[in-house]
Amino acid sequence: MKKMIILFSALLVLSASGNQTKAEQKADVSNISSANINQTIEILSTSNADKSLVEKGVKHAANLWRASDGTEEEFTAFCKENFITDQAEKELVFEKISRNIEIITGHFNKITLDLLEPVHLNTFEQHPIDNAFGAYSVDSHWMNDFYQNKIAFIIALNFPAFSLGEKEANAKNWTRQEWAYARLGDYFTARVPAELLQEVGKMAANTDVYIMDYNIYVGHLTDAKGNRFFPEDKVLLSHWNLRDELKANYANKNDGLEKQKMIYQVMQRIISQEIPEKVINKGDVEWDPYTNMVYQNGKTIDATPEPNERYQQILNNFHANKAMDAYYTDQNTFIKRQYDGAKEISAEATEKIFTDFMRSEETVKVGKLIQKRLGRKLQPFDIWYDGFKARSGMDESKLDAQTRELYPNAAALEANLPNLLVKLGYDEERAQWLGDHIAVDPARGSGHAWGGAAKGQKAHLRTRIGAKGMDYKGYNIAVHEFGHNVEQTISLYDVDNFVMNGVPNTAFTEALAFIFQKRDMLLLGITDDSPQKDALKKLDLFWSAYEIMGVSVLDIRMWKWLYANPEADAAQLRDATMQIAKEVWNEFYAPVYGVKDQTILAIYSHMLNSPLYLSNYAFGNVIEFQLEEQLKGKSFPAEVDRIFKQGRLTPNQWMVEATGNDLSAQPLLKAAKEALEELK
Incomplete structure (x- = not known):
């Protein structure tokens, strides 16, 4: 997963916490009247400036102005003094602002990254003081400072913000300079x-600490007969490693199904919060997830359930984000800020795209094909069916041995990054340059990618590396994060202006991460020569999209429920989330799986530590397919470099420039239909 260190995320994406009193406080409002706004517009319109931009700039600055900033007369005087009419001067000021914002945000990013190392990396001895420093937001004051020193108003007046609708309407006609001006305007949209x-x-x-410490010692899981199915030292992080272990056992014809069922039972206990506290991140007891009994030295012991902490974490994030609502005019809910703002695709449009996809007849047809390939009825955990991949029939222990030998530590992976890029088609010089801009760190959690925020900074690739070296699961995640890092490097260093750096939203970096991840076997020197490999790849991507779209819809609907029930406690949220999960399952999955009322969609840890992020994965699958189609028959490195140096256009315009087609899930649906026909 890519950490949200993209442009202006401090304001659009960052949540903010506060107690109920803070959340209920009414935000300060502008002290500038409509009459004064109109008067100021008329005064500035006597210049040669575009009157529409004068009007937009004055209104935007007035909306942010408070009594503490000055009187109405002082506002008008400020606008007269600071509105730039000369285009050459405006361009000069823009370049200076861009340079300085890169300096400021870049250094804040570096400080934050360094402070979080003891929290994120397993090379540090853990102490609560690390979490206290990791929780410190070094960048929280700079925007407020810029209102006080009036720089924010100079930017708002001369480089006003445009709504999503305005950006989409102008997308095809704006020059790169006009795009850059608009992106600068996105910095200051609320106080x-x-x-x-x-x-x-x-x-x-x-929340990060809670998630990073949520390990299940599966080597201590047992059934009613005392059978153990996992190596005693096997420890899996929820939900990532649990899911990946479940996927890996499709190739296990001996006890794979028993392992999958046991993991699924563990997941259900986590979701329902029936999981005993004694078995979370501890390996000194045995646990039967079917009966929920806990044993120590062969005797049953008392084990109280986790006290709804999973849902309390979600509530904490909800109240934190809701505390900011009053400070926004248009994006006055966290849902709107995440979708209309950060993703630039509305929640309503997102949900329609996903639900239309999940209602397609292809889901039933692909489900029947999977059932035939498995030789059994579908189980709910088959949302993670992994049998379309080339590795699906391979013994993962052999893959573990190969990756551990290749990558005994983080330094070995970092040294080999240029070689991996050469295998993807990059020439040695470009591969070395990209590799030199990426650092590899051993993660305490599942892993993530953290990009630089100023030229001169490296992107960081973080994945789990055990004492024996990097196992295949860690390697697979590492290749995913490597894709993020390549995007982060290209879209920072190769984009023509700093304020345009990045991608339209994180779904686009997820797309490249998926593209890299699908080539993990190739990078190990293992090729798939099956004549059906292309059809199987399409169905694998289709099934992944089908799974994560349902999770995304659950995430959206849970947040809608929270806004409708802001006083709910953790137990009420738990019950509501499980009910919504069942409703989403019954509507979109029960027709395929033949079983109702499943809660499995609620297992994702992102719902806790990355609120409303999951849609990025679903869109990432859609974008991935369109990009893969674009890459066919072309130079992989040349196309990746060309596409990802576009920077932050709107999502649809980015896709048009990248592939010549609109952003749409229909091509993936069509491809699934064609693949099914081919496999007949």
């Missing part, structure tokens, strides 16, 4: 108090 932004780091760090 959120620094204390709220400061709290976000605390809440995010607390």
Whole structure:
């Protein structure tokens, strides 16, 4: 997963925490009247400036102005003094602002990254003081400072923000300079108090720590007969490693199904919060997830359930984000800020795209094909069916041995990054340059990619590396994160202007991460010569999209429920989430699986530590397919470099420039239909 260190995320994406009193406070409002706004517009319109931009700039600055910033007369005087009419001067000021924002945000990013190393990396001895420093948001005050020193108003006046609708309407006609001006305008869209932004780091760090320590010692799982199915030292992080272990056992014809059923039972206990506290991140007891009995030295012991902490973490994030609502005019809910703002695709449009896809007849047909390939009825955990991949029939222990030999530590992987890029078609010089801009760190959690925020900074690839070296699961995640890092490097260093750096939203970096991840076997020197490999790849991507779209819809609907029930406690949220999960399952999955009322979609840890992020994966699958089609028959490195140096256009315009086609899930649906015909 890519950490949200993209442009202006501090304001659009960061949540903010506060207690109920803070959440209920009414935000300060502008003290500039409509009459004064109109008067100021008329004064500035006597210049040669575009009157529409004058109007937009004055209104935007006035909306952000408060009594503490000055009187109405002082506002008008400020606008007269600081509105730039000369285009050459405007371009000069823009370049200076861009340079300085890169300096500021870049250094804040570096400080944050360094402070979080003891929290994120397994090379540090853990202590609560690390979490306290990791929770500190070093960048929480700079935007507030820029309102106080009036730089924010100079930007708002001369480089006003455009709505999503306006960006989409102008997307095809704007020059790169006009795009850059618009992206600069995105920095200052609301005045959120620094204390709220400061709290976000605390809440995010607390949730990250909770997730990173949620390990299940599966070597100590047992059934009613005392059977153990996993190596005694096997430890799996929820939900990532549990899911990946479940996937790996499709190739296990001996006890693979028993292992999958046991993992599924563990997941259900986590979701329902019936999981005993004694078995979370501990390996000194045995646990039967079917009966929920806990044993120590062969005797049953008392084991109280986890006290709904999973859902309390979600509530903490909800109240944190809701505390900022009053400071926004248009994007006055966290849902709107995440979709209309950060993703630039509305929640309503997102849900329609996903539900239309999940209702397609292809889901039933692919489900029947999987059932035939498995030789049994579908189980709910078959949302993660992994049998379309080339590795699906391989013994993962052999893959573990290969990856551990190749990558005994983080330094070995970092040294080999250029070679991996050469295998993907890059020439040695470009491969070395990209590799030199990426650092590899051993992760305490599942792993993530953290990009640089200024030229001169490296992107960081983080994945789990055990004492025996990197197993295949860690390697597979590492290749995914490597894709993020390549995007982060290209879209920072090769984009023509700093404020345009990045991608339209994180779904686009997920797409490249998926593209890299699908080539993990190739990078190990293992090729698939099957004549049906292309059809199987299409169905694998289709099934992945089908799974994650349902999870994304659950995430959206859960947040809608939270807004409708803001006083709910953790137990009520638990019950509501499980009910919504069942409803989503019954509507979109029960017709395929033949079983109702399953809650498995609620297992994703992203719902806790990355609120409303999951849609990025689903869109990532859609974008991945369109990009893969574009890459066919072309130079992989040349196309990747060309596409990802576009920077932050709107999602649809980015896709048009990349592939010549609109962003759409229909090509993937069509491909699944064609693949099914081919496999007949």
